[in-house]
Amino acid sequence: MDMASAEGCPRTLTDLKDYLLDCGACTVGVADLSVFPGPRTRGYPVGLCIGVALRAEPILHLRQQKDRPIEAERPAMAALEVLSAIAVSHLQRFGARAEALRPEEVPGGITDEEIAVQAGVAWIGKSGRPVTWDFGGAVRLTSVLTDAKVPADRPVDHSFCGTCLMCTQNCLAHAPSGTLWEPGKRRADLVNEAACSERRRHLAAQGRDCRYCMSVCPFTVVYLVSTGSHVPNDSEGTR
DSSP states (O other): OOTTTOOSOOSSGGGHHHHHHHTTOSEEEEEEGGGSOGGGGTTOSEEEEEEEEOOHHHHHHHHHHSOEETTTTHHHHHHHHHHHHHHHHHHHHTTOOEEEOOGGGSTTOOOHHHHHHHTTSOEEOTTSSEEBTTTBTOEEEEEEEEOOOOOOOOOOOSOSOTTOOHHHHHOTTOOBOOOOOOTTOOHHHHBOHHHHHHHHHHHHTTTEEOOHHHHHOHHHHHHHHHTTOOOOOGGGSOO
C-alpha cells in the first residue's frame, strides 16, 4: 500500500509504526535517545527512524555506469518528507511534542545515522553509511524527534559487514579505510570524507553523483535479487 491509498488513521501510538509502513515506509524503528546528551537531541527522549527503499532499476544502472544523475534520489527524499510530516501530525494528535529532525540546523546535533543505529534499523558500513539487513545501503532515512511514550527498539551494537571489503575495494575515490564500525567510532575513522566529497564535487559539475559503494554492497545485491532483478557481475557490462 502506498501513501495515497493508505486508509484510516493509527488509533494508538503503537499503531503508528504499522501505519507508516502502510504509507510507504520500508522500515520504521524507535530509538531511546536518553543515552545522548540533551542538547544533541533538543531535549527529546525518543527518536523515530523512518526509511524508504530506493528502486532497483536505478541501482542496477549505477552498478554499470559507476555514477548516476544527481537527482536520482529525489523521489525517495520527497517520500521521506511526506512520511515525516505524517508522523509529526499523528504524534501531535496524540498529545505529544514532535518535530522533524533537521541535522543541519543544530551543529553537533544528533544525526539520522545515530538514530537509525539506536532504533535497531541499521548499522554503519565500511563506507561510513547506514546498511540495513533487508535493503543493504539502498535505503534513505529520516527522523522525527518526540516525547511520545513509545516502546524503544533494541539498538544495533555491532557491524554485520564482517570481512567484506566490497565498498572498500570498489570505491573510485579510495575513501573507505576498511575499518569495521562499532558504537563510538566516528565516520572519520571509517572513511576519508575529503576524498569522497572531492569525487562527488567533480561529478556534481557534470550533473552526476556517485554512491557506487551502495550498489556493490552484498546486502544491497540481495535486495536487488529479491525484487526479481538480474544483477550482472563485472564481466557483464561494467566499465
